[in-house]
Amino acid sequence: MKPPTPSKGNIYLIGFMGSGKTRVGTALARRLGLPFLDTDAEAERISGRSVARLFREGGKAGFRRLEQRVIAAAAAGPIRVVAVGGGAVTRAANLRAMRRSGTVVRLRAPFSVIRRRIGKGAGRPLWDASGVLFRRREPLYRKAAHVAVDASGTPEAAARIIACRLGLERRSPAPSAPGELMVRTGSHSYPVLVGSGVLDAVPARLGRLTSARRAVLVSDARLAGGPGRRLAAAFRRSGWKLSAAFLPGAEGAKSLSAIARLYGFLLRSRTERTTPLVALGGGTVGDAAGFAAATYYRGIPLVHVPTTLLAQTDSAIGGKTGVNHPLAKNAVGAFHQPVLVAADTDLLASLPDREFQSGLAEVVKTALALDRDFAEGLLERWGSLQSRSGAELAWAVSRCVRLKAAAVAEDERDLSGRRELLNLGHTVGHALEAAAGFGRFRHGEAVAWGLRAAFRLSAERGWLADPGDRALASALLGRLRTPAWPARLSWSHLNRHLALDKKVRDGRSVMILLRRAGKAVRVPGVALGDIRRVVARLSTEARP
């Protein structure tokens, strides 16, 4: 057997129909954090016809022509796992295209296994139960492949064997081990590294996702010394070239003028379409640098290295990027999913206390909105979280990432309401943040007050009826540290900012409230009068 080619480029899975190319490919792509392409499915998508119909209408030759175009496109595109139609090996051009642009892996299974898997062959125009075609094809697969792998077991087993054979899983922890989570959306899937020291693993992990060896690091100047220097050193150790750009501090980064200057830097440093942009910083840097990555030459690869608790648990996941317009916050933006996120919990140790407490408000929000068990865990571990124990932080960040990833998978573009549940606390929170004057409250602090308002409004409806639920939510909200409600903030002032919210109409607001602990619901018509009463009570009490 030929020695396995070290895996650069695509991984092509070839083999007879029923050898499991699609299932093994899906499992392998998930394992390696790579996108997946099935040439049959792609041919169906391009033509708008099923494979069976393509054969019926255009004949075998017509289908093979289309398939050849699909394979040529895959060979020229970004690195992927590609499941290749069973008959593609009959064309020499396909073999050349595949062998040049990646590693060709043959899936082997005995004909008896294949016959069982295929059944009657519905939708398989070439299925031949006699085994003649199988025997004719096998030498072609053997000749085409760099590596052969037994695929008569489960898809996961075959995927594991392939990853090892190609030298992609040399070290433990393996990519699918704890510490690496996956976010899956309709358009992309990407790994999220969580834990102590994952910063240093960024260049190697990124190197498996791209063939680029030049990157642009964008951060704010305050980070240049510590994590910036460490990340830059890790890139250089791995043989990368790195340019570094800085955004203005605080919300100054999130302006069209800062982005225009960043475009200028990217152009002058000859940043190409394939050059990854690595955004190191809190939510502000992530949003602004992410927007630049989304729109520089119609999108370049983006890596988020979030440095705050808020960014690690929330804003770095899900592909929202954007900047402010003088007339409205976050009015300008784009969806642009990152290719990699690395949430290094070591970075949280040096966060200013107020920043850290503000981030905890969003953690509590996520738990109360979506996961009672997580909320209980938070309460139990509150002390160790406050002391910023690495293990506890990694636990909390992972839980948040998983919950956010599930919401994003269901609702990438924030259309169907699933992501909207994570806006718990944000109706009153946003209005308070704006009415008090931006900068007076940190975002998480305003959200904490918003959570308290949502809690009261939920309880008034008779929700959170279970005493345990109510005690759990109340205890968590009581633990959040916030500045006092501004003494001079009038209802009319707050109301003006509530009314700017597009969710308010005819004296009623759409709000996310809590049916139970861990179960947020969208409520279309909360009366502004009710909000006013609850806010008045909150503002005169020390704690909820």
Place this chain on the structure above:
Amino acid sequence: MKPPTPSKGNIYLIGFMGSGKTRVGTALARRLGLPFLDTDAEAERISGRSVARLFREGGKAGFRRLEQRVIAAAAAGPIRVVAVGGGAVTRAANLRAMRRSGTVVRLRAPFSVIRRRIGKGAGRPLWDASGVLFRRREPLYRKAAHVAVDASGTPEAAARIIACRLGLERRSPAPSAPGELMVRTGSHSYPVLVGSGVLDAVPARLGRLTSARRAVLVSDARLAGGPGRRLAAAFRRSGWKLSAAFLPGAEGAKSLSAIARLYGFLLRSRTERTTPLVALGGGTVGDAAGFAAATYYRGIPLVHVPTTLLAQTDSAIGGKTGVNHPLAKNAVGAFHQPVLVAADTDLLASLPDREFQSGLAEVVKTALALDRDFAEGLLERWGSLQSRSGAELAWAVSRCVRLKAAAVAEDERDLSGRRELLNLGHTVGHALEAAAGFGRFRHGEAVAWGLRAAFRLSAERGWLADPGDRALASALLGRLRTPAWPARLSWSHLNRHLALDKKVRDGRSVMILLRRAGKAVRVPGVALGDIRRVVARLSTEARP
């Protein structure tokens, strides 16, 4: 039977497994120009597991819970055709969600037909060949549906019946008749109306794609009187509210500052995430307004109404949007597919001659790059095209749209080289346009010179060997009207602009050349010396 609900909202297809929900749904979505969702496929995508595995691992109840979330999300999302898993009707919450948010259509087929279609039931965990489950389910489907349709024939036939029954195809020409083409990409599909008078059909067609009844019209001021007034009147006749914004003329529109002002207009006029932005104009307006639509609140629906030959045949199709940066043209942009394109060939009658001739260069480019038959047709009909006959223009625009749509379907993000073939003539064309000073040459005029250079370079390699091919290409290029090559343009000046192209390295350039008429290829290493020689000859001759 209950009367069919007039179709607002989703169209849900229900019925027993094997009744053809996925196939009919795909055909219906294509016919109506709507997106398609299959709840089983969506559940697989979200969970990363096959339906069979979901049943194995989470049981029927686990699967039904996931399915219910998928249906609730579909009910809250944009208007689509939704193929609903066969067992979803067993949950009352699903029935409520579907009936409230659209029309529920039952696909009926005799059990004998279903048994034949299903075969052995591979991947169908609930398949029951005895028919017991079928008989138990049928009353549920009957009760759930607003409309029932026979689905024992072809998917296309069932789709046609549904479209008629729901009153979506009252008038001829039917949506799939000539005059409406479809662009299909991985993320979206959208109709392109081509022909005389389609401008007036925009509001009605758009009304079938969205529930919004407010739109923003963006054009340049020169268009306000003629097509702008006509389009606005059509919208108002159909009961839409319309605001109108104007971009600066010429390339002034394609600047970040013009876009920042447009964002301000959108905010002040309270444009919402669901409000369509209608871009009326040539390529410049389309690119700039398209970029604003791509980035205003992370993307709002975009309608292109291109008014130039160039925009109708090329730039309005394919989702590229963008503006210039002071350091580089088109450096800032995003992919944002429109929801609808309307290419009204009547608008071409009043184009200035130079603009029209410039557009013809891109038409010739498309034909020479991708379709010999089209190139021959162009030559035959050149005279009637020059007299701007409506029928001939509609023919040429449709051919271009079809070819561009196929390239976009294969290569939405311009990654795999298929879209790149449409850059034929652009290497020298771009350099000439920049070196001569922007504004001196129209884009198409510079591309015409670039096509001539590509033609010569191809012939020098012994390509275009067929005398008919060479005569065809030469005749078409000879018919393109261009200003003379600038007398004082030195090679070193042109070379400087060639070298700015990222495709140039080590004295060689990536170029698109012609292997045959209608068959462009990407050539990685064309020596700059060869380009210099060809350009020198071209610049001293009157015609190629």
